Structure formats: C-alpha cells, structure tokens
Amino acid sequence: MLGPIDTIRVFTTDLPKAIAFYRDALEMKLAISDETMAIFANGETKLMLEAIDPQDEDEAIELVGRLTGISFAVADIRAAYAALSDKKVRFDGRPELQPWGGALAYFFDTDDNILTLIQYPLPD
Numbered sequence: 784m785l786g787p788i789d790t791i792r793v794f795t796t797d798l799p800k801a802i803a804f805y806r807d808a809l810e811m812k813l814a815i816s817d818e819t820m821a822i823f824a825n826g827e828t829k830l831m832l833e834a835i836d837p838q839d840e841d842e843a844i845e846l847v848g849r850l851t852g853i854s855f856a857v858a859d860i861r862a863a864y865a866a867l868s869d870k871k872v873r874f875d876g877r878p879e880l881q882p883w884g885g886a887l888a889y890f891f892d893t894d895d896n897i898l899t900l901i902q903y904p905l906p907d
Contacts, residue, residue: 790822790829794846796837804893805832806891808870809855848895860886860902865901878902884903 795801802821807809811830821832822895830853835842857863860878867890868874875897878888884904889897 788828790831791849791851792831792833793853793892793896794835795832795845795892795896796835797844797893798832798834800893802833805830807870808867850897854887854899854901856901856903858902860888861902863900863902864888 788906793801798816798818798821802813804866805821805823806813811825814822814824814829816822819834823830823832834848837843855863864874864878872890874888874890876889878886878900880886886902890900891897
C-alpha cells in the first residue's frame with residue numbers, strides 16, 4: 784500500500800544559511816529551491832528544508848532546534864566524524880559504541896537541529 788519514504792522535512796529560520804550547510808558541509812546535492820524551501824537529493828529519500836518565520840516564536844520553538852530523528856548511515860563513523868569536524872560541523876561528543884553493536888554520533892545544523900551519524904555493525 785505505502786511506497787518508500789520520499790521526503791523528510793527539517794525546519795529552519797535562515798534558509799540560505801541552512802542550504803549552504805547541507806550543500807557544503809554535508810555535501811548533499813541541491814535539487815530545487817525557492818524562497819521558502821530547498822530539496823536535497825540523497826539516495827532514494829529527499830531532505831526538504833522548510834523556512835519558517837523566526838518572528839513566530841511559537842512555531843520556531845516547536846519546530847526548530849530539536850532532535851530530528853534523521854540518521855545518516857556511514858561505513859566508517861570515525862572517518863565521517865573527522866571529515867565533518869574538519870568542516871566545522873558541531874558534534875555533541877565523539878562517536879559512541881552502542882549495546883546493539885553499532886555506533887552513533889549526534890551533530891547540529893545551523894539551527895541547532897540534531898542529526899545523527901549511524902554506523903551499523905558488520906554482519907557475522
């Protein structure tokens with residue numbers, strides 16, 4: 784009935800700054816943009832940045848600067864952490880091994896939205 788997840792939205796109060804971060808620091812391919820949104824192609828799922836009015840405090844508090852639940856899978860989390868750190872991407876700490884065998888590292892975009900790097904364990 785349902786197809787694959789198509790688009791995930793992340794909210795921003797400064798769209799040009801956010802576009803530069805996702806395009807330059809995360810090396811995502813900008814597919815389309817206008818004054819209210821930008822869509823990045825990233826594999827089969829797209830990431831949409833959606834601008835909100837920073838003067839609307841209720842909307843900004845509710846939608847910006849929170850854990851997004853978005854994880855980017857990487858083969859080598861230490862290498863990805865180092866490469867992004869070199870681009871001045873802010874992390875809340877170093878990658879941490881998880882009880883289920885993988886590793887996670889949390890980082891922030893320009894609006895303090897929290898994103899995740901995830902390295903899955905190697906199959907047996």
